[in-house]
Amino acid sequence: xxxxxxxxxxxxxxxxxxxxxxxxxxxxxxxxxxxxxxxxxxxxxxxxxxxxxxxxxxxxxxxxxxxxxxxxxxxxxxxxxxxxxxxxxxxxxxxxxxxxxxxxxxxxxxxxxxxxxxxxxxxxxxxxxxxxxxxxxxxxxxxxxxxxxxxxxxxxxxxxxxxxxxxxxxxxxxxxxxxxxxxxxxxxxxxxxxxxxxxxxxxxxxxxxxxxxxxxxxxxxxxxxxxxxxxxxxxxxxxxxxxxxxxxxxxxxxxxxxxxxxxxxxxxx
Ligand SMILES: [Zn+2]
Numbered sequence: 001x002x003x004x005x006x007x008x009x010x011x012x013x014x015x016x017x018x019x020x021x022x023x024x025x026x027x028x029x030x031x032x033x034x035x036x037x038x039x040x041x042x043x044x045x046x047x048x049x050x051x052x053x054x055x056x057x058x059x060x061x062x063x064x065x066x067x068x069x070x071x072x073x074x075x076x077x078x079x080x081x082x083x084x085x086x087x088x089x090x091x092x093x094x095x096x097x098x099x100x101x102x103x104x105x106x107x108x109x110x111x112x113x114x115x116x117x118x119x120x121x122x123x124x125x126x127x128x129x130x131x132x133x134x135x136x137x138x139x140x141x142x143x144x145x146x147x148x149x150x151x152x153x154x155x156x157x158x159x160x161x162x163x164x165x166x167x168x169x170x171x172x173x174x175x176x177x178x179x180x181x182x183x184x185x186x187x188x189x190x191x192x193x194x195x196x197x198x199x200x201x202x203x204x205x206x207x208x209x210x211x212x213x214x215x216x217x218x219x220x221x222x223x224x225x226x227x228x229x230x231x232x233x234x235x236x237x238x239x240x241x242x243x244x245x246x247x248x249x250x251x252x253x254x255x256x257x258x259x260x261x262x263x264x265x266x267x268x269x
Contacts, residue, residue: 028068029061037063040086046160047240048090050268055097062093071109075147078114084150087157088112091167092146094240095175098262099189104174107144115151138166140173142182163221163242172236176229184228192259204253205231219249240265 137152212222224234
C-alpha cells in the first residue's frame with residue numbers, strides 16, 4: 001500500500017513538474033522581447049527587421065525561450081554580453097521560427113571564442129594517427145554543443161545578403177542531427193516527401209560538386225560539395241541570405257527548403 005502511494009505521489013509530482021515547465025515555456029514564448037534585446041537586433045541583425053510582423057513576434061518568443069534555457073560560455077576569456085547572446089539566439093531561432101514544436105532539445109550550451117579558433121582533430125593516415133589543427137569559425141557537435149567565433153557570428157549576422165552565415169550553418173547541422181545522424185537528410189515533416197527531398201538534394205549536390213571540380217561558379221559555396229551534411233548547411237545559409245537568387249538558380253532546392261523551414265524568405269523584401 002505504502003509503495004502504491006509512493007508511486008502515485010511520485011507520478012503526481014512529476015506531472016506537476018511537467019505542467020509547470022510547460023506553463024513557463026508558454027509564458028516565455030508569448031512574452032515580448034525585452035526592449036534592450038530588440039534594440040540590439042534592430043542594429044545588428046538586419047534580417048530581424050525584414051521579417052513579417054507575425055514571424056518577428058514568434059521569433060521574439062523563441063529568443064526568450066532560448067536565452068532562458070541555453071547556457072553561453074566564453075572561451076579564451078571572452079565575455080558573454082547581452083549582444084552576444086541576442087545576436088546568436090536570434091539567428092539560431094530564425095531557423096525554427098515557423099516549425100512549431102521543433103526545438104534544439106539536445107543542445108544545452110553554446111561556447112563562444114572571440115575570433116576564429118583552432119580545433120583538434122585526430123585522423124588516420126596510413127598506419128599513423130595524425131593530429132590536425134584546422135582553423136574554424138564554428139563547429140556543431142552531434143547532440144550539442146555549438147561552438148562559434150564571435151567575430152564571424154557578428155559579421156555573418158550583419159552582412160545579411162552575402163550568403164555566408166556561420167550561426168545558421170552550425171544550427172542547420174543541429175537540426176540535421178535530430179535524426180541521430182548528421183547526413184544532410186533532416187527530420188522531415190509529415191507533408192514532405194522523403195524521396196522528393198532526396199532526389200532534389202542529390203541533383204543539386206551533384207551540380208555543385210561538378211561546378212566545384214570544374215572551377216565554375218555556383219550560387220552555393222564550393223564547401224557545400226564536401227559532403228551532403230555540409231551541402232544542407234551551406235544551402236540553408238543561402239536560402240535565408242540570398243533567397244531570390246537561390247529560387248532563380250535552384251528552384252527545386254529552394255522549394256524543398258521552403259517546405260522544410262515552412263518559410264518563403266524570397267518574399268520578405
Ligand atoms: Zn559545416
